Amino acid sequence: xxxxxxxxKWTELAAGTAITVPGSARFNRTGDWRSVRPVWDHxxxxxxxxxxxxxxxxxxxxxxxxxxxxxxEYCKGCGICxxxxxxxxxxQVEEEV
Amino acid sequence: xxxxIVAGKPVGMEVSIAIxxxxxxADVDIVAAYPITPQTHIVEHLAEIVADGxxxxxFIPVESEHSAMSVCCxxxxxxxxxxxATSSQGLALMHEILFIASALRLPIVMAVANxxxxxxxxxxxxxxxxxxxxxxxxxxxxxxxxxxxxDLTIWAFRLAEDKRVSLPVMVNFDGFMLSHVVEPVTxxxxxxxxxFLPPFExxxxxxxxxxxxxxxxxxxxxxxxAKKAQLxxxxxxxxxILETWGAFEKAFGRRxxxxxxxxxxxxEILMLTMGGLGETAMSVVDERRAxxxxxxxxxxxxxxxxxFDEFRKAVAKCKALAVLDRAISFGGPMGPVASEVKAALxxxxxxxxxxxxxxxxxxxxxxxxxxxxxxxxTAAAAxxxxxxxxxxxxxxx
Numbered sequence: 001x002x003x004x005x006x007x008x009k010w011t012e013l014a015a016g017t018a019i020t021v022p023g024s025a026r027f028n029r030t031g032d033w034r035s036v037r038p039v040w041d042h043x044x045x046x047x048x049x050x051x052x053x054x055x056x057x058x059x060x061x062x063x064x065x066x067x068x069x070x071x072x073e074y075c076k077g078c079g080i081c082x083x084x085x086x087x088x089x090x091x092q093v094e095e096e097v
Numbered sequence: 098x099x100x101x102i103v104a105g106k107p108v109g110m111e112v113s114i115a116i117x118x119x120x121x122x123a124d125v126d127i128v129a130a131y132p133i134t135p136q137t138h139i140v141e142h143l144a145e146i147v148a149d150g151x152x153x154x155x156f157i158p159v160e161s162e163h164s165a166m167s168v169c170c171x172x173x174x175x176x177x178x179x180x181x182a183t184s185s186q187g188l189a190l191m192h193e194i195l196f197i198a199s200a201l202r203l204p205i206v207m208a209v210a211n212x213x214x215x216x217x218x219x220x221x222x223x224x225x226x227x228x229x230x231x232x233x234x235x236x237x238x239x240x241x242x243x244x245x246x247x248d249l250t251i252w253a254f255r256l257a258e259d260k261r262v263s264l265p266v267m268v269n270f271d272g273f274m275l276s277h278v279v280e281p282v283t284x285x286x287x288x289x290x291x292x293f294l295p296p297f298e299x300x301x302x303x304x305x306x307x308x309x310x311x312x313x314x315x316x317x318x319x320x321x322x323a324k325k326a327q328l329x330x331x332x333x334x335x336x337x338i339l340e341t342w343g344a345f346e347k348a349f350g351r352r353x354x355x356x357x358x359x360x361x362x363x364x365e366i367l368m369l370t371m372g373g374l375g376e377t378a379m380s381v382v383d384e385r386r387a388x389x390x391x392x393x394x395x396x397x398x399x400x401x402x403x404x405f406d407e408f409r410k411a412v413a414k415c416k417a418l419a420v421l422d423r424a425i426s427f428g429g430p431m432g433p434v435a436s437e438v439k440a441a442l443x444x445x446x447x448x449x450x451x452x453x454x455x456x457x458x459x460x461x462x463x464x465x466x467x468x469x470x471x472x473x474x475t476a477a478a479a480x481x482x483x484x485x486x487x488x489x490x491x492x493x494x
Contacts, residue, residue, distance in 0.1 A: 010322035010329075015263065015300050016202035017323045019310040 034077035036092040044089035051081035104286035112243040113138035115282045119250035122290040126177035129157040129168035133187040135272035136210040162187035166194035173203040176302035185212035188226045198265045199234030204257030205265040212272040213459040221460020222272040224423035237401040240270040243280030262334045263300040271373040293348045355404030364393030368419040381468040417450040417479035431487035453487035
């Protein structure tokens with residue numbers, strides 16, 4: 001709820017609460033639901049991309065070093081990548097409050 | 098119905114047919130409906146009009162009223178002038194979609210032939226169907242006779258499609274008591290209606306070239322603001338309602354007001370009705386006036402948004418007000434209209450004594466004798482300075 005003040009006033013909503021900008025769902029930072037986040041052990045990771053394919057949010061991409069990484073603005077910490085990883089290189093780390 | 102109908106002079110016509118003719122005159126693009134008594138003749142006649150090629154519209158026969166209102170939402174959102182009609186269980190089945198139509202600001206027009214809700218199964222007239230949908234966010238008006246049913250249906254499109262409003266409008270008229278009665282009705286000519294009702298230009302529409310989403314999720318951060326915006330639009334429709342009724346009067350010569358009174362100016366005892374009972378009540382007012390009694394009638398034409406100021410003004414000088422309800426709020430304060438009226442007056446210094454009656458449930462006749470008894474009881478309550486408990490008129494006990 002930290003972003004509450006950034007939300008529109010009632011007078012600023014489009015008629016019927018319509019969404020008038022196509023593709024604007026990506027502007028909703030939905031990662032703040034997360035209580036755990038995935039961390040990759042690059043020593044074990046074979047860069048197969050299974051985690052990238054299975055991520056239901058489509059939020060796992062490739063970082064500059066060529067390893068998979070989650071975009072934490074959208075990652076919900078669901079753990080599907082952890083479950084699917086062939087080499088068990090992903091572990092869940094508690095988010096600090 | 099066969100043969101041409103002459104515009105501009107009164108003809109004997111079933112009120113349901115008159116409403117269908119109103120939708121035709123309004124040049125609707127879409128009718129999506131499911132038949133239910135006593136509304137059926139409206140959509141039956143519209144199906145004929147479309148099949149005969151007399152109206153360039155799509156008639157969409159659906160599998161339920163839930164689907165009917167869902168289709169109406171879709172077609173209205175696509176920018177089509179949309180009409181439907183229903184009654185009772187049909188309106189109840191539409192219930193969840195009614196809220197969506199208003200929240201999405203879709204200017205659908207619906208005629209409701211008011212009928213009792215089951216059970217026991219009852220096809221006859223009362224107002225339990227509309228009262229169960231009182232808070233659905235629609236503009237809601239009541240007609241008292243055939244001409245009003247036709248007029249208000251035509252007007253409803255003008256108001257609904259006004260960009261300041263862009264809300265669905267429900268035209269209530271009594272099932273059977275009006276829907277199946279042949280009354281003298283004057284149809285306006287098509288050209289006058291066309292001038293009064295320009296082509297539909299939606300506030301917004303689903304359009305692949307300018308994509309937008311209607312009906313998204315409203316998370317807790319948005320929902321409160323969304324409801325406030327919706328509420329304010331409905332409240333602010335009051336000005337456009339007066340304005341468009343003014344335009345209607347100019348175009349067609351008949352005048353409508355949110356609250357209409359009959360011989361009420363100097364009345365000490367007033368009665369409040371909604372819908373067709375007002376016609377009987379006026380005759381009874383005349384009988385009692387002839388005997389020198391200062392009685393009069395207040396009719397609520399506009400039920401949502403409730404015309405608080407006009408209502409207060411109408412009852413400001415009376416001693417007692419009899420309120421006739423045609424539905425029950427079970428386990429609550431008996432009649433929904435009476436409880437509304439009481440709430441409207443709570444903060445006022447002058448509050449007339451309010452005597453509550455529930456009448457005409459499930460098609461039970463409300464006779465002249467019933468009206469006289471209600472007026473007698475209200476006068477007695479005024480003399481005693483104390484209102485009796487709400488009473489169900491005609492109850493065998």
